[in-house]
Amino acid sequence: MSRNCAYESSEMNKLLGETLRLGGFDLTDKGVACCHWTSADLLLDLGCGQGATVSYLDKTHGLKAVGIDPSQKLLATARKNNPDNTFQIGSGEAIPFPDDLFQGVLSECTLSLMTDMTAALKEVYRVMKNNGTFFITDVYARNPESLEAMKVHQFESCMRGLYDLKQLEDDVESAGFEIILIEDYSELLKQLLVKTIFEFGSMNAFWQKTGGACAAGFQDALKMCKPGYYMMIARKVE
């Protein structure tokens, strides 16, 4: 990846573990329960990172998923840790699969990293079967008026790509999906903040170690946006 990628850092791994996101598998389980996928379905894990979800879906729920990610480094770990599962290089903006293939797409803390959200949503719609379900967990700005100040920070972390959730809802619907569920999990961010300070001493120390987001103004801009966390489930309608 060309930009500074926090997810490839050992500090991020230490903080979050094999799942490079908030909520571990608890939110994945909620998604599985709501989406009613079966072992006959093929799923796509968009931005699979180290492959933890692909493996978990297989071993715990008997669900078949393939993972794509633009990071060669994370894909190498995914393949090494999960030799029985399938992982491919790819990005949300150009999904390397044919139309109407997947019954479900999971995007766990990855949509906020897309460089072109419109293209990514169009791609997810294209590769999904009609009535397929799109499961998203990610960060958002509870104070979207302050998002402008975040745009100057090129750091590759979902915090850089915080959403205006209302705007995202509009974008998801414009792409052809019907939103069936949105739930707030901002409490998980507070827990992570406490854990980060406990392990690294301060947020500043953590951001410095992960590669540069300590750049002047980043943390102030972040605080102003009031980061939150959500789960969304949307269905493809034709």
Ligand SMILES: C[S@@+](CC[C@H](N)C(=O)[O-])C[C@H]1O[C@@H](n2cnc3c(N)ncnc32)[C@H](O)[C@@H]1O
């Ligand atoms: C927060 S991590 C989440 C990884 C994984 N979903 C998990 O929950 O463990 C974000 C992931 O998105 C990937 N990513 C970054 N840009 C992407 C893009 N344009 N399309 C798909 N994935 C992307 C990163 O390489 C990273 O693996």
